[in-house]
Amino acid sequence: MTRAPATPAPRRAVRPGRRPGVRAAAAQATRDAILRAATRIFAKHGFDGGRVDQISKAAKSYDRMIYYYFGSKEGLYIAVLEDLYRRFNEAESRLALDLAQPDEALAEVVRFVWNYYRRNPEFITLLNTENLHRGRHIAKSPRAGDYSSPAVRVLGDVLERGVERGLFRSTVTARDVYLMIAAMGYFYLSNRYTLSAFLGERTDTPEAFARWEAFIIDAVRRAVAPPDVLPPRG
């Protein structure tokens, strides 16, 4: 008989409608430890480079438990991605802006995104890994559709208010501005190692970071500034 590669049904740690007891809490702890370890190791080595036993060891658990809770290496990786998206969305949801000051609120969005990337470097490497795989794994997640960014909506409110007050031009979309913010922060951090070769200088000193943050804010403010402030071509 050949081995059946069909992934067995993985256990969800806590069943709904049941108060978790001591056992269940311990189980949840095991599951969480594996998930955290996997996040770290997949972020560091990618999906192919991340070894199952490295993860289980880092979680002070056993290979077997990975299959018990997540069904397969891929199942674990998908769970890591889902958790990553969830945490990012949660963080974005907590973003509280003063809409009365659109220009400052805009800067605040930039700072939020930039700082999130800086404080969660695994966010970047995991997304890169997933994009290397052409989104194959996240596509398998049943929750793949739930992850549309709250920040884009918030940013839409900010822009709208700014337009009303004549501070912003009306021809930019929240989507494009959000992408710009994300791009400038993400790329700088994501590609810092190869950038050194291209630029011939350090890009990861506190001063360099601060300078780049200021540059992003400035560029974004200019991008949304009313159109008539731009000089004619030439």
Add this chain to the structure above:
Amino acid sequence: MTRAPATPAPRRAVRPGRRPGVRAAAAQATRDAILRAATRIFAKHGFDGGRVDQISKAAKSYDRMIYYYFGSKEGLYIAVLEDLYRRFNEAESRLALDLAQPDEALAEVVRFVWNYYRRNPEFITLLNTENLHRGRHIAKSPRAGDYSSPAVRVLGDVLERGVERGLFRSTVTARDVYLMIAAMGYFYLSNRYTLSAFLGERTDTPEAFARWEAFIIDAVRRAVAPPDVLPPRG
């Protein structure tokens, strides 16, 4: 251990100071075929995910030849990166701009970078892979220092001319503008798969590409526009 032994001295295909004969030409062809195949496969699967025998098969050669020419899987990967940088720098060097029209020249730089990324998708995935590994491999390349971007210098010339003519502000650096251009193009293409989940829309249609290119050009023009055109904060 057979897996990671001391790397033996790899052969360079064509020894300098010797006219290549028929044999040497065949050898060069083999070497090139391997390099091309490796570029494709490492770009698709990453360093860990790319299999040696997949590469040798794709090159219609043999595993053994990879070790003959490149010493090891890592040696091959480094050669791929060097070749990648070299080709990119060559392309940048061919960039001919009309400095008499700084604003148009600036847009031309954006278009060049954006199109290079679009036409060479393996450039992006290979750089991402290398950054995942924290630049570990390219650091081993003896030619690592040679790759500072010609485009940054050219862009410096463009900006300088624009400032002279009062078209650009004098407080932005070529480095920052170049990073901005690169970031906005790179990120959009690199992260297209996960962006779908975040944005809930296609980002890879011809129209979407055209729109984003226009947005980048506009944002960059605004970033370098004289400072006094920006409205006061509020």
Add this chain to the structure above:
Amino acid sequence: MTRAPATPAPRRAVRPGRRPGVRAAAAQATRDAILRAATRIFAKHGFDGGRVDQISKAAKSYDRMIYYYFGSKEGLYIAVLEDLYRRFNEAESRLALDLAQPDEALAEVVRFVWNYYRRNPEFITLLNTENLHRGRHIAKSPRAGDYSSPAVRVLGDVLERGVERGLFRSTVTARDVYLMIAAMGYFYLSNRYTLSAFLGERTDTPEAFARWEAFIIDAVRRAVAPPDVLPPRG
């Protein structure tokens, strides 16, 4: 990336149209040693019970070589079955009978089958294992159709001659007689271990074997004897 379970193309040891050199001969020896070891071990422990590393060790080779030559455990098992059928058919083909003495020739067929089973116990256990799996593996063999028994044809000749001479009845088919011969020999040997429990006696002494052989011959002779010799029912 998930592991690709697709079986790679296994090597045939000696390519046609090429005189085997020293290397090829050694390779063939390796392949043969694995095949022999696998025959022994699958016969002893079944397909599931037979361990890959047990086989490679018994063949004084390496696990890896099994995959090199046979692609997978299942591929090896199929090769074992093909070899088993081939050897049996070859042995049957060598069966030389004196058709001038149909009665003696018939007994000779019984002795041949019985002795083949006795001398090749792995033939029985391997067939049993394959039948446990409902013929799943042999069905995958491209040579599955080539194994119709030569002995049935030979037996047909014997019966025909006997009928002509009035020694045998004309209403039995070679197929049925062959099945009878095979059944009585095969079952006795195949089930000898559980038969002990049923019968409460040894069935594997030389005397017991000789007695059973004589009984089969007698029963088969009676089965083909002319119909009018049978007494009426009662």
Add this chain to the structure above:
Amino acid sequence: MTRAPATPAPRRAVRPGRRPGVRAAAAQATRDAILRAATRIFAKHGFDGGRVDQISKAAKSYDRMIYYYFGSKEGLYIAVLEDLYRRFNEAESRLALDLAQPDEALAEVVRFVWNYYRRNPEFITLLNTENLHRGRHIAKSPRAGDYSSPAVRVLGDVLERGVERGLFRSTVTARDVYLMIAAMGYFYLSNRYTLSAFLGERTDTPEAFARWEAFIIDAVRRAVAPPDVLPPRG
């Protein structure tokens, strides 16, 4: 080693000398469900191929219960074999023959065995599996000796009566006739999958089954017919 520890004392479901209560009945049901599931799965996949958790799942119970009731996988397998023998012996015991008609009674025995095999295919595959293991498991059963076949005794009576009446020859033993009956039925069913390859025809149609049953009956009648009816050799 966790894999093959000393077998702990398994529980018998219902202790003798105690009226089973509700709990005991539920326990018995669990035990029976496991036994039935195990019979099915060991019959289908053999001992090595049958998975403990496949069995517990099929029985809608838990792995743990198998160890509770049967001590180990092997203990369960032995229980399956014991149950198999017991049921077969019970069925044989229910065999009621009209000794006044020995010839018909003989045919009845053939029909009984043949139909039992046909209706209980797991009987065959489980016996084959046990014979593959050289009777290792059944030898461990404390009840191994109790299973001598009632049918052999009954068959002895039939033959004796037939001899008295001059219908059968006196030189055949009940054992040999029983083996002949068993062999011809068992082999035909057990080896049906590989027989297709040898014979190049279907062996499992209703017509083929009926023909073979008739052939067995005829062959057995001829085997026990008085010796003088056989023609001289030639």
Add this chain to the structure above:
DNA sequence: CATGAATGAGCTTTCATTCAT
């Protein structure tokens, strides 16, 4: 008795690499 979690050995298979013509 039932049930979820834990355990660690061992399984099949794959990998990068080297040997020997």
Add this chain to the structure above:
DNA sequence: CATGAATGAAAGCTCATTCAT
């Protein structure tokens, strides 16, 4: 230079079994 065979470590995954409520 090319090519088939060999090598051994290690990968992902599964197994029977036990622990602890």
